[in-house]
Amino acid sequence: MTSSTWRALGNTYVVVEPDAPLDPPTARVLAEGCDGVLEILAVGPGRIEIAIWNTDGSRAELSGNGTRIAAAWLAARSRDDRIDVVVGDRTVTTTISADGEIEQDLGQVVVGEPESVAGILFVPVSVGNPHAVVVAEPERILELGPTLETHPRFPDRTNVQVARVDGPGEVTARVWERGVGETASSGTSAVAIAAAVRGDGDVVVHFPGGDLRVRLEGGRALLYGTAEQIS
DSSP, X not given: OEEEEEEETTEEEEEEEOSSOOOHHHHHHHTTTSSEEEEEEEEETTEEEEEEEOTTSOEESOOHHHHHHXXXXXXXXXXXXXXXXXETTEEEEEEEOTTSOEEEEEEEOEEOOOEEETTEEEEEEESSSEEEEEESOGGGHHHHHHHHHTSTTOTTOOEEEEEEEEETTEEEEEEEETTXXXXXXXXXXXXXXXXXXXXXXXXXXXXXXXXXXXXXXXTEEEEEEOOEEOO
């Protein structure tokens, strides 16, 4: 098994090329000290297929930062500037600029009607994975995140974002990731937040790990950020 460690705005993932398919116990060990594991399943010209593992050994349907790391990993080896990252039945098309910024087409975003559970008002959003966006002071993430993640309303658990709207295109937020806990940033969370509070247009989401830019066009999300190898 070969591996390397990558970072995307505070999110750290171990990228592994295993000799045999990973299982939950192995994934948990590999993920120690990180936010998850990206298991490479297949590589081809301009294409990489991955599985995303959370730190508790569960699988994630999608990760914006994780798919961006996968694209950067392949680009470092192939010099391709357009890469399709396949996760399950979803394909994220990425375009890498000369300065290293990566544009990701995350596809359609579905925003539900506001709901309230356990006295918490939130907006349910699907970005290929589930999210519950709460508009409140981000410092409440340690209170609201665990409560919503495991609430019966979400039988498969959910990612949680607590966001403060700073202006028409600017939001400050913290994230509680399903199966991980609080993380420094999250790509799909940035998209979910932007969709819940803005609709269409450009939004900059400030996370503790750094800023992510989202562009929403007719319910479709483009995400902009960077990724780098750290070991």
